[in-house]
Amino acid sequence: MNGENVAAGAPDPVLVIGGPTASGKSALALELAERLDGVVINADSMQVYRELPVLTAQPDAAARARAPHRLYGVLPGDAPCSAGRWREMALAEIDAALAAGRRPVVVGGTGLYLSALTQGIADIPPVPEAARAEATALYDRLGGTAFRDALAAHDPATAARLPPGDRQRLIRAWEVAAATGRPLSDWQAGPEAAPPPHLVFDVVLVLPPRAALYAACDARFTAMMEAGAPDEVRALAARRLDPGLPVMKALGVPELLRHLAGALPRDEAIRLARQATRRYAKRQYTWFRHRGGMPRARVRSHTAVAQYSESLASEIFNKVQIGH
Numbered sequence: 001m002n003g004e005n006v007a008a009g010a011p012d013p014v015l016v017i018g019g020p021t022a023s024g025k026s027a028l029a030l031e032l033a034e035r036l037d038g039v040v041i042n043a044d045s046m047q048v049y050r051e052l053p054v055l056t057a058q059p060d061a062a063a064r065a066r067a068p069h070r071l072y073g074v075l076p077g078d079a080p081c082s083a084g085r086w087r088e089m090a091l092a093e094i095d096a097a098l099a100a101g102r103r104p105v106v107v108g109g110t111g112l113y114l115s116a117l118t119q120g121i122a123d124i125p126p127v128p129e130a131a132r133a134e135a136t137a138l139y140d141r142l143g144g145t146a147f148r149d150a151l152a153a154h155d156p157a158t159a160a161r162l163p164p165g166d167r168q169r170l171i172r173a174w175e176v177a178a179a180t181g182r183p184l185s186d187w188q189a190g191p192e193a194a195p196p197p198h199l200v201f202d203v204v205l206v207l208p209p210r211a212a213l214y215a216a217c218d219a220r221f222t223a224m225m226e227a228g229a230p231d232e233v234r235a236l237a238a239r240r241l242d243p244g245l246p247v248m249k250a251l252g253v254p255e256l257l258r259h260l261a262g263a264l265p266r267d268e269a270i271r272l273a274r275q276a277t278r279r280y281a282k283r284q285y286t287w288f289r290h291r292g293g294m295p296r297a298r299v300r301s302h303t304a305v306a307q308y309s310e311s312l313a314s315e316i317f318n319k320v321q322i323g324h
Contacts (some may be wrong), residue, residue, distance in 0.1 A: 012036075014094055014199055015320060017107040018043070018114050018205035020284035021251070021277065022216040026059065028206060029107035031313040033067035033322070036103040041093045042071040043108025043117070046250045048086065051077045051236050055229045055252050057220065067118040068102075077247035079235065080168060083116040084124070090117055091196060111287045118201045122188045127179045139167060139244075145176070155183030167244035202320050205288050206312075213285065217277045221252065225270060234260055251277050 015032060019025040033040045042048060046056040050073035058072045070093045075081055090113075094104040108114065110254075144164030151174055152159035158173040173184040180187070201223045208216075233256040241248055248254075252273040259269035 012103050013202040013320075014104045014106060016043075016114060016118060016201050016203045017105065017206065018111065018203065018288055019109060020213060020281040020288065021057075021109050021207045022220050022281060023109075023208050023213060023215075024055070025107055025109070025206040026063075028204070028316065029105050030059070030063055030067055033103070033105045034315060035313075035317050036105070036320070037101075038092070038103035038105040039068045039070060039097040039100075040106055041090055041097070041106045042069070043086070043106050043110055043113045045081060045086070045108075045110040045113060045246065046077050047072050047108070048081050049073065049247045049250075050075065051165075051239075051247060052229075052232050052250055052253070054224050054227045054245050055232050055251060057224070060254055062289060067105075077239070077245060078241055080246055082172075083110075083112045084121055086110075086113050087116045087121060094199065102237055108293065109284050111284065114203075118203060124176060124184070124187045127175045131175045131179040132171070135171045135178065138174070139171050144170070150174075151177075153179075155185055157185035158183065171244075204316055207285060207289060210282070210285065213281055214278045217281050218274050221270065221274050221277055224252070230256055230260065233257060251280060 015036070015038070016030075017025045017027075028041050032038065040059070044056070044291040046052065047058050048071060049056070052058075053073060059069050063069070071086075071089055074089070090106060094106070097104040106114070106117065138150075142150065144167065148162065148164050148170055150157050151170060155173050156178040158169075162169050162173070163168075176182075176184040176187065229252060233253055235323045236247070236253065237257055237260060241300040248257075255264065255276070258264040258265055264272075
């Protein structure tokens with residue numbers, strides 16, 4: 001590892017494990033949590049929702065029996081979770097683990113969440129619910145393209161980088177501009193809220209060879225189908241949630257919804273869902289590789305170019321223990 005050493009007498013660093021979907025990072029986190037008397041804390045934006053435990057690959061009962069798990073399935077699908085909200089919940093769980101004498105092991109593939117935790121996040125004031133409701137109603141009335149065109153008058157930078165179908169982020173940009181008088185892009189370009197001064201982070205990135213990663217993505221989706229993913233999506237559809245909510249865009253959900261509605265054969269739904277999963281894994285891989293462990297002053301990093309294995313867990317365990 002590289003970076004700052006932990007000061008004498010300071011708490012053990014927070015172990016942060018990131019990487020693309022199906023890379024084996026959750027198995028690595030569980031193995032290390034067992035060895036370190038740790039608590040596994042979720043940093044995946046879809047695993048916070050309770051409706052899709054199979055389709056989002058949440059830890060099963062056997063994994064939860066081996067180590068405590070936090071922030072899995074804690075929110076309903078109609079409660080959107082932002083990086084800022086997750087960061088607050090994660091910091092509370094980290095502090096609780098440290099207070100109990102346990103090692104926090106944060107794991108997930110949502111790079112924005114991990115970056116918010118280790119590097120800080122734009123300090124945007126809370127937005128009143130009325131502003132959010134107004135922005136949502138306007139998007140629904142205008143549609144994505146016209147709404148984005150209207151947003152460009154207030155926040156041209158954000159409007160330029162978001163597609164019309166990115167309902168959640170477009171609405172977020174509008175509500176921030178309306179509530180604060182400043183565009184979201186302006187807030188994001190300003191000083192970030194600093195990482196917690198009492199925490200030091202050990203960041204481990206799991207980046208297997210891409211061919212192995214894509215094969216693992218395909219195999220895992222097949223296993224999800226056999227474990228009840230269609231039933232989860234059927235129950236989700238019965239709730240008639242807003243299709244713009246994040247949970248409705250979870251990997252596999254759009255394809256299985258079309259299949260259950262009779263618009264797509266099962267085999268074609270599986271093929272398209274696997275394709276979407278591989279594309280998502282590719283984007284994650286690129287993000288983590290270019291971030292290089294998200295180094296900052298109080299972050300030490302290590303990149304493992306391999307799939308999870310016991311030997312990899314032992315290697316990481318030794319590096320974490322000696323702290324260099």
